[in-house]
Amino acid sequence: MNSRIRAGLIGGIFGLLISLVSGGQIAYLAGIIAGAIASQLAAQEEDVASVRAGIQLGLRAGLVAGALTALGVFIRGFLINPLVNVSADASVVFMLGLGGLVMAGVAGVVFGAIRGLPSPQNRFGTLLAFGLLAVAYPFLDSLLNLRFMNEVIPVLIFILMALGLNIVVGYAGLLDLGYAAFFAIGAYTTGMLASPHFGISMPFWIVIWIAAAVAALFGILLGAPTLPLRGDYLAIVTLGFGEIVPIAANNLDNVTISILGVTLLENFDLTGGPRGINPINRPSLFGYAFEPSQPIPWYFLILGLIVFSIFFILRLRNSRLGRAWSAMREDELAASAMGINLVRTKLLAFAMGATFSGFAGAFYGSFISAITPASFGFDVSVILLCMVILGGLGNITGVILGGLIIQFADRLFLPQLGDVVQGLLQNSNIEVLKEINFKTDFRTMLFGLTLVIMMLVRPEGLVPNERRRRELHADDEATAHERQTLYDAEQA
């Protein structure tokens, strides 16, 4: 199959699923997403020599993706909606489908053209285009009347954390199953320093740094006992820490400490227990107060935190410490033989990873304004790990993409799919089917199924390093026959 058509089909699947399940004006956005993905994938397959070639390639892939998106719109509008008794105006559905197709084509052309630019500009341009899309999202959201802003912000909080976890798991190769603990520590630090709980009201812009520092400190404290451990043993110990932190938060609402008969603390409420801490103060900037009813400033705040973090993480990766992480990940003994201080390198991985979770926790606490121990359970750690692994360990683009897919699937797509299927079941004439509660019974299963399928189809993650892999394969072939003649003793 032609690689452009294949790229178009893959991008189109996203467009089709989104427009089919969500319905309505999201078709335009679905078209943009499908077109962009298709165009990127197509450009990955072949070298794009010029802007002109890029436009051609992007148009082809984008239109294929757009056609699938339109198909999704039509299935939803003409087949599903009548079944669940939603009236559908044929001309409106038709216009939506056309809109999806056009947007996919436009997105395909734009991204294709950028890929056709000469070498440094094309990467920068691609980054800029995705950045602009991220900046434009709130306006698209209100333009298309999507009302997803309150879902998008938590998604971004998780992406920020996944970026931090990627340092620990992807860069340093330390399997951490209790990463949510640092999220909790960041959030609780914020709760204690900026709420009526202790009557302290430090400004958010200071608290967020303290939260990150405290999280980093706990990263070191929790990392220290795991130093001699590796692989599965390490995973189990971190799992334990992940459990201890929320349990401690749950129980530290009545602390009494007495030493030698001197009572230092009596019935001291440190964490608020199961009720947690609320209300946590919200940030304000130059007199502007962030409000829960106004999601846009929050959106840009978390987006800014993510951009800052990516910048910082890229610097880290290319630093001496980053090189020490990759050596340690590959072979601890050899790394040590190269003069790498394993203790320091490991502890800094935990500390740096925790820092970003601390940022995320501080933001989360202020955004939600009420934190309870229940929000920081094992499920958070697991979903973050899924995000990191699905996208491609150690690859920032991959982590963001994997994170977006998993988070949107979990928060928006699967619930909406549940609604659609539930509607179909309710409107069927078969009694047994009406009794099934699809939304609650099947959502987790579908989520698990999605993960299993993804990992089977692409075990190396969504964004593997294509270029490098091709290089490797070429080299394999070139050396194969040389090896037979030169190193025969080894093969015997």
Next chain:
Amino acid sequence: MTNAPVLELKNVHTYYGNIHALKGVSLTVGKGEVVTLIGSNGAGKSTTLRTISGLLKPRQGEVLLEGERIDQVPAHKIVERGVLQSPEGRRIFPRLTVKDNLLMGAFTRSDKAEIEQDLERVYGLFPRLKERVAQRGGTLSGGEQQMLAIGRAMMGRPRVLLLDEPSMGLAPVLVEQIFNIIREINSQGITILLVEQNALMALGVANRGYVLQTGQIVLSDDAKALAANEMVQKAYLGIE
């Protein structure tokens, strides 16, 4: 011995848990020498090198580098002092490129220009590595991996180079080549402690040699004399 030892082991005892692997090993390596440590499987050769490079701590005895004790110094500090090891089984970084593997050898250094020079020096010793700079270490052939492991240790500007079975698993042509390179490295003024199964070749390049048997030094002499020794000939050279 003609000059003061660069490296000296005095009555070193090393354990793996309860296993007493080195039972009082003493040896010296002089400046600019090639000294070889021969012995059969499980004699404790690798354990000796690991003890010198700080990966294992001796329970008793001393390791001295230019007269200073290093037996309680952490491994990464010993590397900083110029003792580099090409470990048994190569242990290159499989997913890093050849060049990144080599640069990892220079981890403790920050002199960019000189690192670049040393890179060229290593490519001079091992032209095959230069052809494969962008290839991942894990996809190199066994012989190339061995070259990479030696080259990587060279990138640390060693004063003492510890080589653990550099000829393991190589075809005769390549074994010859590796030993020539060892000679060349030594001629650049680098002191070498060489652990080998291939006693014949090892004694060919070495100035002196030690024979290790179940954790103890049983013989030490000039390389030529060792090669002529009846017991060595029987046990390690396969000469009846």
